Amino acid sequence: MLFKTRNFDDAPVVLEARNLTVSLPDTKGDPKVLKSIDVTIRASETVCLVGESGSGKSVTSLAIMGLLPEALKVASGTIHLQGRDLLPLSQAQMRELRAARVAMIFQEPMTALNPVLRVGDQIMEVMELHTSLPAAERRKRALAIMEQVHLPDVPRIFASYPHQLSGGQRQRIMIAMALVLEPVLLIADEPTTALDVTTQKQILALIDELQQDHGTAVLFITHDMGVVAEIADTVYVMKHGEIVESGAVETLLRAPQAEYTRALLAAVPSLSPRAARAGADDAVLRVEKLNKVYGGGGLLKKLPTAHAAKDVTFTLSRGQTLGIVGESGSGKSTVARCIMRLIDPTSGRILLDDTDIATLSRGGLRPHRQKLQVVFQDPMRSLNPRWTIADSLIEGPLNYGTSRKDALAEAARLMQVVGLPTDALARYPHQFSGGQRQRIAIARAVMMRPDVLVADEAVSALDVSVQAQVLDLLDQLQRDLGIAIVFITHDLRVAAQICDEVLVMQRGAVVEHGPAAQVLAAPAHAYTRALIDAAPGRSWDFHNFREMRDPSHAEPA
Incomplete structure (x- = not known):
């Protein structure tokens, strides 16, 4: 039930x-x-x-x-x-x-926790402010509530700082702080x-x-x-x-x-995957045995190595979307950053239209940058708050020789394509909602007429109706322009709706890769099955409401 x-x-x-x-x-x-x-x-x-x-x-x-x-x-x-x-x-x-x-748990524990205090001390501080318990009893209760929220290795985490913990562990600390006095x-x-x-x-x-x-x-x-x-x-x-x-x-x-x-x-995406579309015959992006290893150096002693990506291999054709899914720490974003050359891969090849960009210098990369664009999770952090939207949109084309007049004309056209009025070009990022800012970020990426668009958790922070609008926008742009998309997400419902192929990562390695209909409907690997089983409300069929989707139901500009 x-x-x-x-x-x-x-x-x-x-x-x-x-x-x-x-x-x-x-x-x-x-x-x-x-x-x-x-x-x-x-x-x-x-x-x-x-x-x-x-x-x-x-x-x-x-x-x-x-x-x-x-x-x-x-x-x-x-x-x-x-x-x-x-x-x-x-x-x-x-x-x-x-x-x-009465206690409260916030969305982002990293902004709610004090970065310079150990988390155990922060739990004890709640009791110090609201009770007269001696220090020994406060410590005993703090350790007990940390056990109750199922944190591993409690003594070690008690003495850790927030940045040393995973997102899930930090959220458990917030729950422990909220419940330690039994509100x-x-x-x-x-x-x-x-x-x-x-x-x-x-x-x-x-x-x-x-x-x-x-x-x-x-x-x-x-x-x-x-x-x-x-x-x-x-x-x-x-x-x-x-x-x-x-x-x-x-x-x-x-x-x-x-x-x-x-x-x-x-607006809730269905877990039932869409039918895969046939891509073009020519591969626009090929990743071959991509590896990224951290650590191993050290001044006085050799540090342990961490394989953030292990022999990752895939091919992406024009007009297709590849979803890369997995838990936090699985290596999804590492692969995305390597593809974008925001970080350097340790080994392997990244072929963009048959040019291996994996080892190109900064100068050698420049002619290829416009073919490869990215949309990040938080557009507020990737848009310059001091620039108008017009300035943000035309910056890239101006750097590649487009005249200001032509760049502004293209910016006005793309604002209409992404469902925003052209007079919004004169506004600043803070004057838009989160969904509108993400549309602007997409328009900025498309301004460069890329062959490949990397979307790194591009809709995970949006509410369901705005998320649906942005997914529809990406789908429309892909059909109109033939863009290939690498879509990084932890939301399998989203992956089912937009991806033609799905690549599942765990601890840096690819554990399953194939058509979305096959991977999500009949997963072969136990880890993929665990991800699908963990999707909230997976046994409730929201698909019954999909025919009620109204494309005109959009945010006011």
């Missing part, structure tokens, strides 16, 4: 928000960011708050935590935690409640979005296990409907600051009433 079927009618109410309205007073147009929302969470219940970016999910959580930015104000309504009204409390009173009664309410804001499917599955199982052990109420914020199907008891769907639909998870997913809910479900 996929869905939870627990009854909470007799469970005590932990959180109750009524008629909650949050406004941004100094703004043009409608100042209301949240509009009279009602949310109830009971003991041991998992409530999922879902919706697109900008729907008000995170603002709701920050209002509950008393952490709203100064510009936002609670205009009306109440928030009760176990019957106590939180809104009249002072900041000092709210600080006493945080961690002790009655845990708020989890997109805690698994950046994690690969197996780590995500472990974190979701861990939250459920700890919830059952401690009776904690959980408010889980996500845009991933697969996660919702997996963990939710009750779902609230938000759009533009309003709750458009709510109900038990099974009822809401089987028979959604709101058109917006149906659109969200329709």
Whole structure:
């Protein structure tokens, strides 16, 4: 049975928000960011708050935590935690409640953890601030909660700094910090979005296990409907600051009433792979026995070596998409960076139109750079915040001899192709949403008329409807221009929808490679099967909603 079927009618109410309205007073147009929302969470219940970016999910959580930015104000309504009204409390009173009664897990633990403190000390610091326990007892409890969140080699990790841990381990530390004082309410804001499917599955199982052990109420914020199907008891769907639909998870997913809910479900990629398309006869990219080895040097002693890529071999034809999938640390991004020559391979050949670019000098690479373009995961970090969009788009062509007039004309044309108005060329990156910035990053790459486009987790940070739009855009550009795409992802649903072939990597090695329909529908390797089994909500068929996909349902410019 996929869905939870627990009854909470007799469970005590932990959180109750009524008629909650949050406004941004100094703004043009409608100042209301949240509009009279009602949310109830009971003991041991998992409530999922879902919706697109900008729907008000995170603002709701920050209002509950008393952490709203100064510009936002609670205009009306109440928030009760176990019957106590939180809104009249002072900041000092709210600080006493945080961690002790209500705790929060954020999306990116690296920004939430102190980089210069050992993680064990950070867990102990929570107890030092909120309890009078002696140091020995704080250490004992910290080690115990680290065991409960299933961290390996607890004494070593206790003494480690955040940068020495994997993403999944850092998220477990955040969970340990949140639960060490056994709060009655845990708020989890997109805690698994950046994690690969197996780590995500472990974190979701861990939250459920700890919830059952401690009776904690959980408010889980996500845009991933697969996660919702997996963990939710009750779902609230938000759009533009309003709750458009709510109900038990099974009822809401089987028979959604709101058109917006149906659109969200329709945007979820299916795990059923698309039919492979026939590529052109000529191979545009051939990678032969690519190796990347780190370490082995050292001034005083030889350091251990790490094989980030081991004999990776594949061929990519024009107009085809190769997906490279695997967990974090599997070597996916290493291969992508070697192909782009952002890092130098240790050995092997990278043939771009029969030219081996693996060993070319920086000067020798320059004529080939325009044939090989990349789209990264976070366009905010890859677009210059001080440049207008026009400046970012025309930089490459100008470097290769295109006149400014022609480059600007092509930029205007491509902005329309990616679904943005031409007057957006005069704006700056911060004036766009995440999905719009990713469209701009794609337009910038296509400006160079590349033969090969490398997309490194290009849609993993986007909500499902925007993700669907970007995938459709890549597919359209590929059909129009014949671009070959190397698509790096940890999301097998995305791989199934866009890839003709799939290459599965584990610990730097290729463990399976073949047509997407074969690899994803009938995997031969145990590791591939484990990845597919870990996909959240995999037994729930979102495909029923696919025919409701509306290409016109796009972000406002």
